Every structure is written in C-alpha cells, then in structure tokens.
Amino acid sequence: MPGYTSLAISNIDNFIYGNCPRPVALKNGLVIGGGTVYPELNFTLPDMLIEKSSMPEVLKQYAQMIEGACQRAVELHAPGLVVEFELLPDLTLTPQWGAEVTAIVRETLDKTQSQHGLKVGLRVTPNDIREFAHPPILRSGGFVDKMFRSFELCAAAGADFLAVESTGGKEIHDDAILNGDLHGSVFALGVLGARDMAWLWRRIVEISSSYSVIPSGDSACGFANTAMVLAEQKFIPRVWAAAIRVMSVPRSLVAFEQGALGPNKDCAYEGPFIKAITGCPISLEGAEAACAHLSPIGNIAKAVPDLWSNESVNNVKLLGAMAPTVSLEQLVYATRLMNVASSHGPASARALRDWVSESDATLDPQAYVLRPDVVLDLSAQIIAEPTPYLRTRRAAQAALACLRQAGANGELTYSNLERRWLDKLSRSADELPENEQEFTATMISLVNKTKVRLEEYGIE
Amino acid sequence: MEHLLQQIYDHILNGEAKPTAAAVQQCLDLGFEPGQILSEAMVAAMAEVGRLFEEGEYYVPEMLVAARAMQSGLAVLKPHLVKANYKPVAKVAIGTVKGDLHDIGKNLVGMMLEGASFEILDLGTDVSPEKFIAAVKEQGVNLIALSALLTTTMPYMRTTIDALKAAGVRSQVKVMIGGAPVTENYAREIGADGYSADASKAVSLARSLVEA
Numbered sequence: 001m002p003g004y005t006s007l008a009i010s011n012i013d014n015f016i017y018g019n020c021p022r023p024v025a026l027k028n029g030l031v032i033g034g035g036t037v038y039p040e041l042n043f044t045l046p047d048m049l050i051e052k053s054s055m056p057e058v059l060k061q062y063a064q065m066i067e068g069a070c071q072r073a074v075e076l077h078a079p080g081l082v083v084e085f086e087l088l089p090d091l092t093l094t095p096q097w098g099a100e101v102t103a104i105v106r107e108t109l110d111k112t113q114s115q116h117g118l119k120v121g122l123r124v125t126p127n128d129i130r131e132f133a134h135p136p137i138l139r140s141g142g143f144v145d146k147m148f149r150s151f152e153l154c155a156a157a158g159a160d161f162l163a164v165e166s167t168g169g170k171e172i173h174d175d176a177i178l179n180g181d182l183h184g185s186v187f188a189l190g191v192l193g194a195r196d197m198a199w200l201w202r203r204i205v206e207i208s209s210s211y212s213v214i215p216s217g218d219s220a221c222g223f224a225n226t227a228m229v230l231a232e233q234k235f236i237p238r239v240w241a242a243a244i245r246v247m248s249v250p251r252s253l254v255a256f257e258q259g260a261l262g263p264n265k266d267c268a269y270e271g272p273f274i275k276a277i278t279g280c281p282i283s284l285e286g287a288e289a290a291c292a293h294l295s296p297i298g299n300i301a302k303a304v305p306d307l308w309s310n311e312s313v314n315n316v317k318l319l320g321a322m323a324p325t326v327s328l329e330q331l332v333y334a335t336r337l338m339n340v341a342s343s344h345g346p347a348s349a350r351a352l353r354d355w356v357s358e359s360d361a362t363l364d365p366q367a368y369v370l371r372p373d374v375v376l377d378l379s380a381q382i383i384a385e386p387t388p389y390l391r392t393r394r395a396a397q398a399a400l401a402c403l404r405q406a407g408a409n410g411e412l413t414y415s416n417l418e419r420r421w422l423d424k425l426s427r428s429a430d431e432l433p434e435n436e437q438e439f440t441a442t443m444i445s446l447v448n449k450t451k452v453r454l455e456e457y458g459i460e
Numbered sequence: 461m462e463h464l465l466q467q468i469y470d471h472i473l474n475g476e477a478k479p480t481a482a483a484v485q486q487c488l489d490l491g492f493e494p495g496q497i498l499s500e501a502m503v504a505a506m507a508e509v510g511r512l513f514e515e516g517e518y519y520v521p522e523m524l525v526a527a528r529a530m531q532s533g534l535a536v537l538k539p540h541l542v543k544a545n546y547k548p549v550a551k552v553a554i555g556t557v558k559g560d561l562h563d564i565g566k567n568l569v570g571m572m573l574e575g576a577s578f579e580i581l582d583l584g585t586d587v588s589p590e591k592f593i594a595a596v597k598e599q600g601v602n603l604i605a606l607s608a609l610l611t612t613t614m615p616y617m618r619t620t621i622d623a624l625k626a627a628g629v630r631s632q633v634k635v636m637i638g639g640a641p642v643t644e645n646y647a648r649e650i651g652a653d654g655y656s657a658d659a660s661k662a663v664s665l666a667r668s669l670v671e672a
Binding site: 044045046047048049050088089090131132134174177178179180226230233234235236237314417421 | 521524585612614
C-alpha cells in the first residue's frame with residue numbers, strides 16, 4: 001500500500017483538469033485523467049417510497065433517467081460518459097434491489113456504447129447504512145453485512161468503480177461542527193474517521209479485486225459538506241467550514257493508502273488535495289451541482305477535476321426535459337469548454353483553470369483553500385506528517401494560518417465575526433498536542449459516550 | 461432588584477453557565493417568582509440570542525453556548541417551576557421520519573424551541589409513526605415536528621400524519637414539518653399544519669400553531 005510522503009504533483013503547471021500522473025483506464029478504452037474531462041452524471045428518485053411494492057416503479061424511474069441521459073449524451077457528441085448510481089439507504093438495506101438498478105443502468109450504458117460508440121463508465125456507491133444502529137456499529141452485524149453484500153452484488157451487476165461516502169466519526173463530528181469545536185473535529189476526522197477508513201477500505205479493495213472492479217474513493221461529504229451547507233445557511237462561520245475541508249484530507253487519503261485508485265468521489269471537495277498527493281484522478285462538482293446544493297465554490301471546483309459532476313438531481317420534469325437529462329446537457333457543455341481550452345495547448349488550459357479559480361477564490365475562504373497553488377502548499381505540509389492525526393492537526397494549523405495570511409495580504413476579506421472565529425480556531429489548533437495518545441485520552445474523557453462506540457474504532 | 465434579572469440575561473447572552481445558575485439561585489433566594497425569572501430573564505435572553513442570530517451577529521455555536529447557560533439556570537429553576545405549577549408553552553415531540561438519519565436540522569429546531577420555553581421530547585432519528593402516536597397518547601405531546609432530508613423519506617411525513625389520524629389522535633396535536641426537499645405546498649398536500657423553511661423560523665411557526 002502506498003504511504004504518501006511526497007506530492008505526486010508539485011509543479012503548478014501540471015496541476016490541471018483532465019490530466020493526472022496515475023490515470024485510470026477501463027477495458028473499453030475510457031481513460032480518466034488522460035487528457036479529457038468527462039461528464040459524470042448522478043441522479044436520484046423523485047418523491048416516492050422505496051418498498052417491495054414500489055420496486056417496479058423504482059426500476060422504471062432509473063431506466064427512464066439513464067435512457068434520457070444516454071440519448072442526450074449521444075446527441076451532444078459527448079466524448080464519453082460516466083454515470084454514478086448512488087444507492088439510497090433502502091437500496092442498500094436490501095442489497096438485491098441496488099443490484100437490480102445497477103443492472104438496468106449497466107444495460108443501457110452498454111447498449112449506448114455498442115450502438116453509438118460512446119465510451120461509458122459506471123460508478124456505484126452503496127450507502128453507509130452502518131449509522132442506522134445507534135450509536136453506529138461499524139465492524140459487525142446486519143447493517144455491515146448488508147452494506148458489504150451491496151458492494152459485492154453491485155460489482156457483480158456491472159459497476160466499473162466502487163465508492164462510498166463513509167461516516168465513521170460523523171456521530172461525533174456533527175456536534176463538533178455546530179459547537180465550533182476544533183478538537184472534536186480533529187478527533188472525529190483524524191482519529192476515528194481515519195481508523196474506520198483503514199478498516200473499511202481494506203475490505204472494499206478486497207471486494208473490488210474479487211470482482212475485477214476499480215476501488216475509486218471516499219468522500220468526507222458527511223463532514224466537510226455538512227459544514228459547507230451550514231456555513232451557507234449562516235449557521236457556522238465560513239472560516240470554520242474552510243478549515244474542516246482541509247482537515248478532511250488526511251481522512252479521505254486513507255482510502256488511497258489502502259488501495260483506492262480513483263476517480264475520487266464527486267462531492268469530495270478535498271479531491272484536489274487527494275489528486276496532488278496521490279496523482280490519482282478525481283471527480284468534482286460545482287456550478288452544475290446547484291440542482292443539489294448551494295456552494296461558494298462553483299467555478300473553482302472546475303480547476304483540476306478529471307470528471308465533472310452534478311452531485312445529484314431527482315427525476316422531475318423541467319421545461320427542457322426530465323431533470324437528469326437537463327443536468328447531463330449542462331455537464332456536457334461545461335466539459336466541452338474545458339476540453340476545447342486544453343486542445344489549444346497547456347497555456348490555454350492553464351488560463352481557463354486560473355480564471356475559474358480567480359472568479360471564486362477571493363470571495364469565500366472555502367474557495368480560497370481550493371486555489372490550486374494553495375492546495376499544493378497545504379498538501380505538502382499535510383504530507384510532511386507521518387500519521388492521520390498529525391496530518392489532521394497540521395491541516396488545521398496550516399489552513400487557518402493560510403486564511404489569516406490571505407486576510408492580511410488582502411487576497412480574502414471576511415467580516416469581524418469571521419475574524420474573531422479565525423482567531424478562536426487558531427488558538428484551539430495551536431493547543432492540539434503532538435502526542436496522539438495524549439490527545440485521544442483527553443478526547444475520550446470528553447466525548448458523549450451515548451453517541452459513539454469507541455470499541456468500534458479499536459479504542460478501548 | 462431588576463438588575464439581578466439583568467445579570468441572568470447577560471450571563472445567558474454571554475454563554476456563562478455557572479454564573480447563570482448562581483444568579484438564578486440568588487433570585488430564588490430573594491423571593492422572585494420562578495415564572496418571572498424564566499420569562500423576564502431567561503426566555504428574554506434566548507429571544508435576544510435568536511435576534512442576534514437572525515441578524516448575523518451570532519452563529520449556532522454562540523447560540524448553543526447560550527442554550528447551555530440557559531439549561532444550567534433551568535436545572536436550578538425547574539423544581540420551583542413544577543411547584544408553582546408553571547406550564548411550558550407546549551410539549552413538542554421532534555424527530556426525523558422513518559428511514560432518515562439526518563438530524564442536524566432537527567437538533568437545531570429542538571434547541572431553538574427549548575430556548576423559547578417549549579418542552580422537548582426528542583425522539584431521535586428514523587422514528588416510526590407508532591412512536592409519534594405513543595408520544596401523543598402517553599406523553600401529552602401537543603405539537604409534533606417532523607424532519608426529512610431525502611425525497612425517498614419525506615413520504616413518511618404523510619404516512620405519519622395518516623397514522624396519527626388512524627389512531628384517532630390527529631385532533632390533539634399540531635404537526636409542523638421541515639427539511640431540504642420539503643415545501644409549503646407539500647405541507648398543505650399531506651395535511652400538516654405548518655412548514656418552516658429553516659430552524660430559525662421554526663419557533664415563530666410553533667408559537668403560532670399552539671396559540672391558534
């Protein structure tokens with residue numbers, strides 16, 4: 001397993017969308033990270049229950065969504081198409097149902113490929129249903145068994161890539177976000193989350209190997225995107241959400257240390273750091289994901305991805321077409337522009353990258369930390385540390401220092417209230433001990449034991 | 461004397477838990493009515509916290525610290541409120557609907573309602589309709605707050621309301637709903653009494669429902 005000690009991409013000129021040192025190739029010739037950015041479409045059901053009696057309608061909905069999207073991809077001359085089927089909890093709780101949907105999506109993708117020559121890929125993302133137990137039981141029991149069965153059945157049913165948005169540590173992190181508790185966040189991400197990721201991803205990589213599919217990556221969605229959405233609602237400071245984003249990097253990196261190969265998940269805005277460190281391709285989402293959530297990083301997210309996604313859209317009728325078809329159209333046009341810029345040479349590609357970065361970076365700290373040069377700088381600092389805890393500690397300290405510097409330089413403006421929070425969080429980050437055991441012992445005495453089973457993380 | 465109530469108010473606003481409890485005890489020792497301490501100092505402070513939040517001067521972390529200070533004062537005050545037969549504004553059963561584990565919004569609404577003198581029965585996540593029915597029948601709940609984040613779990617809001625009807629308790633309780641995919645129209649469509657677009661508007665909605 002790779003133990004990352006240096007950056008795979010250290011030169012800003014080489015840190016760009018569509019290209020990475022370790023591209024991922026499918027048997028059909030689709031290469032992700034090999035020069036072309038492809039659309040990655042994700043869709044979900046409209047307002048409806050998923051139960052045995054509604055499964056025929058569920059399958060019909062998915063068939064409609066994939067058929068509409070494939071047809072539009074062909075009409076718009078997409079150079080390739082990746083589809084993500086992200087299982088809803090009910091489709092993972094009954095693994096066979098998720099596999100049935102996977103098979104339907106696969107069949108239409110294959111038909112489109114054979115009829116029209118469109119190169120296709122399918123990412124399948126089972127739901128992390130382990131949190132249905134309260135507190136979550138992470139390593140054994142019915143939910144764990146069903147989740148892994150879902151991975152197996154979906155792999156057998158035609159997935160090219162397996163992914164997950166795992167939630168180990170989230171039971172502690174939600175409160176840490178709302179309380180502005182930096183130490184709680186570091187504990188959840190750098191200790192609990194990283195331990196769970198190591199255990200979980202070892203198994204996902206094994207399953208992937210058994211079924212000859214690609215273990216693609218994990219997302220800190222339940223951590224950092226929760227913070228981003230709360231910041232958008234003005235519930236928490238934006239500097240806090242930006243710090244959490246960077247602090248989520250070491251946790252998500254664990255999947256790659258265990259053998260994930262990319263493309264990393266679309267909603268993982270920590271992806272640029274993952275790409276810089278591992279050299280693996282990433283998917284991202286931004287402006288075309290406004291159908292799913294607000295974000296202050298709609299353009300800058302376009303700077304370095306290898307797939308460009310819409311996050312998710314539910315199957316409702318819009319004036320243009322059904323929403324997934326509309327989303328696909330938006331993705332095709334966005335990626336077409338990126339690829340045309342690349343076709344004019346590296347200087348043109350870099351110009352587009354820098355424009356999309358500049359358009360967001362000064363307006364929000366969450367965008368600032370995604371500026372490609374900032375990503376490389378922070379990534380180098382993170383990777384200089386040897387363990388997930390120390391990397392998370394460094395991520396917190398480095399991100400906050402970087403935001404303070406950006407404020408001092410006039411590259412970023414924030415309110416007095418944000419500034420007070422930046423000071424408060426910086427003091428808290430400086431108090432993080434170097435000794436992980438000391439930190440863990442302190443946190444164990446503070447955590448709400450009714451919310452977490454520490455033994456599930458190998459902590460007694 | 462009123463400066464003592466002002467002290468409680470200030471301590472809550474500043475999120476100072478121990479001083480809040482001490483000031484409440486001092487007021488009780490001096491013979492203040494428990495209801496007066498609650499409404500004129502504590503609820504008033506939380507209303508100001510809500511206003512500061514609405515105006516962007518506080519974030520949720522500041523609200524939570526204030527809420528904890530309020531809780532520490534309430535712990536001192538509660539036995540006296542019971543003795544004085546003081547009633548909360550309403551008793552609210554709150555939870556995410558069956559199949560839904562997304563509880564941040566629910567927790568914020570619960571915290572804000574508690575600060576506004578509602579009594580909260582937090583049923584947690586993935587709550588079946590039967591549990592809400594039991595809350596009405598056995599716990600005297602008169603307001604239910606339902607939350608859902610997924611389009612595939614929000615239909616359980618309708619299921620829950622239908623189950624309340626079938627159990628014959630719908631008329632005893634108001635139902636308010638919220639969550640990312642939920643709309644005002646959806647609330648009307650499924651027979652809910654109200655919809656709140658976000659946690660901060662939930663308090664005024666809850667008040668209007670129980671006062672109606």
